[in-house]
Structures are given as structure tokens and as C-alpha cells.
Amino acid sequence: MNLYREMDKARLDAAYNNSAAVADSAVIVAGWQERSERLRTTRASLLDLRYGDAERNRIDCFEVGPGAPWLVFIHGGYWQMRAKENFSFLAAGPLAHGISVAFVGYTLAPEKRLDGIVAEIAAALDCLARRVGPVYLSGWSAGAHLTAMAMGHPAVKGGLAISGIFDLEPMRLCYVNDKLRLDEAEAIRNSPVALPAPGKPLVVAYGGGELPELQRQSVSYFEALQSQQPGRHALLRLDGHNHFSILEELASPAGALTHAAQRLMGVH
Structure with a gap:
């Protein structure tokens, strides 16, 4: 039975299974953890700043110094796995250019529904704004979705959404929903592609080696943004990168995503 874009359940599950699509994804993620632990030891200025009462309502800060611009990063994991601590390694790229970085944690599904996760990101931004x-x-993957959802927050000046999910209808119909538990109404109100474009610049980035559905999500979202606000936003395709390797372009001071963040933030 076709569920979505002429795919049955098995094909739809495979179309969004990034870990299965990248053979060494587990090794890559383990490497992230090791690199993150080293950077947290040497460069973190404040770990586990609380912004709410839930266990994961914490922020890690890597501060360059007074007056430096801040890039806030939201981790991925289909809203149901991974943690901010896995991604600290990404701070290396922005830090090299005088950009302070904060990593936001949030409650995972099924402990919290997506509406609640989106609200937690807003609360974290309230805390950072103060x-x-x-x-x-x-943000990356699910974090890119949360980035798009939070673009309307008054503290946010612009965004960089990496390898994101912007239409949640296929999430509702595939294996991801086993824990996410989206219903149709929740999927619609949390789909950036169905919402008004933000009045701030957003760079939508994706890898040319990602699963076709992931690539389509980014391109379709950018097209929706362009239809509402021509010329305000940017689409960045990084050929040769899969869903995991693309993050090396932010971890590296010379990476394409680091340069995209610099341009967005006006940092040279």
C-alpha cells in the first residue's frame, strides 16, 4: 500500500533511515563523542547552564570573549536520540573565527511530544537572550527542523539549517513515529514548509550524497521560502557529503558550513 510519494511502509522507512544508509555511521558518531569530550575539557566556558526544570534542559557554552557573536546549535537524532554532548566538536570551526558557540539540550521523544520540544527550544533561547x-x-537533522521552527524567536537574527526535515508528514507515516507519536494536526503545525517564511535570513544546507528524500526536503523547503521571500534565503548543496560527513564542514575552521555561518553573521 502506498503511504507517501508512491512508497509503501518499508520503502518509506528506508528512505529516511540515515544510519542504515551510511555504513560506518556508528563509527562516525563514536568519533564525534571522543572529539567532543576533548573540546569540552579544553575550551568549554560553562557546561550545563539550566534553562528549565527537565533533566535535559541544559546549555553548554563555548565563549570566545565579551562582545563575540553567538551561534546556537541544536543537535539531531530524529527528536528521540543523541545529546548536546555528542556535538561539542563542532565548536572548533566557529571558535577559530571568534564566534562563541552554545549547544542546547532538550527532552527526547517519547518522554515529550514535538510541541513540547519546540517549546523547550524557545525557552532555551529566552535564557540565552537574557x-x-x-x-x-x-542545527542538524532534527535540529535543523527545530532551527526552522525557532526562527521567529525575537533573539534569533538568522539561521543555518543543515540536512533537515521540514515536512513532517513522512515522519508521521514511517518508523520515526514509533516514538514521536505525531498525529496529523501536530505534524502540520510543526512543519516549517507549511508555515510563513521567517523574516530573517536562513541558509538551508544539505549533502549531495544524502538520501534522496533528505535532499528533497531541503530543496522543497528552500523553494517554499523563495516563493514567499525571493532572494532573502540561500540554498547550499555540498557535493560528496552524506548525512553525517557534512558536519565536518562546520567542525573545520576552513569548512563550507563554517564559512556560511561567517557570511550569515557578518564575521570575516
Whole structure:
């Protein structure tokens, strides 16, 4: 039975299974953890800043110094796995250019529904706004979705959404929903592609080696943004990168995503 874009359940599950599509994804993620632990030891200025009462309502800060611009990063994992601590290694790229970085944690599904996760990101941004002022926002995979959802927050000046999910209808119909538990109404109100375009610049980035559905999500979202606000937003395709390797372009001071963040933030 066709569920979505002429795919049955098995094909739809495979179309969004990034871990299965990248043979060494588990090794890559383990490497992220090791690199993150090293950077947290040497460069973190404040770990586990609380912004709410839930266990994961914490922020890790890597501060360059007073007056530096801030990039806030939201981790991925289909809203149901991974943690901010797995992604600290990404701070290396922005830090090299005088950009402070904050990593936001949030409650995972099924403990919290997506509406609640989106609300937690807003609360984290409230906290950071009080502490450091305006910020730029970024995220990967599910974190890119949460970035797009949070673009309307008054503290956010612009965004960089990497390898994201912007239409949640296929999430509702595939294996991801076993824990996410989206119903149709929740999927619609949390789908950036169905919402008004943000009045701030958003860079939508994806890898040319990602699963076709992941690539389509980014391109379709950018087209929706362009139809509402021509010329305000940007689409960045990084050939040769899969869903996991693309993050090396932010971890590296010379990476394409680091340069995209610099352009977005006006940092040279």
C-alpha cells in the first residue's frame, strides 16, 4: 500500500533511515563523542547552564570573549536520540573565527511530544537572550527542523539549517513515529514548509550524497521560502557529503558550513 510519494511502509522507512544508509555511521558518531569530550575539557566556558526544570534542559557554552557573536546549535537524532554532548566538536570551526558557540539540550521523544520540544527550544533561547543577547541559530537533522521552527524567536537574527526535515508528514507515516507519536494536526503545525517564511535570513544546507528524500526536503523547503521571500534565503548543496560527513564542514575552521555561518553573521 502506498503511504507517501508512491512508497509503501518499508520503502518509506528506508528512505529516511540515515544510519542504515551510511555504513560506518556508528563509527562516525563514536568519533564525534571522543572529539567532543576533548573540546569540552579544553575550551568549554560553562557546561550545563539550566534553562528549565527537565533533566535535559541544559546549555553548554563555548565563549570566545565579551562582545563575540553567538551561534546556537541544536543537535539531531530524529527528536528521540543523541545529546548536546555528542556535538561539542563542532565548536572548533566557529571558535577559530571568534564566534562563541552554545549547544542546547532538550527532552527526547517519547518522554515529550514535538510541541513540547519546540517549546523547550524557545525557552532555551529566552535564557540565552537574557545572558548574551541576540544569537544566530543552527542545527542538524532534527535540529535543523527545530532551527526552522525557532526562527521567529525575537533573539534569533538568522539561521543555518543543515540536512533537515521540514515536512513532517513522512515522519508521521514511517518508523520515526514509533516514538514521536505525531498525529496529523501536530505534524502540520510543526512543519516549517507549511508555515510563513521567517523574516530573517536562513541558509538551508544539505549533502549531495544524502538520501534522496533528505535532499528533497531541503530543496522543497528552500523553494517554499523563495516563493514567499525571493532572494532573502540561500540554498547550499555540498557535493560528496552524506548525512553525517557534512558536519565536518562546520567542525573545520576552513569548512563550507563554517564559512556560511561567517557570511550569515557578518564575521570575516
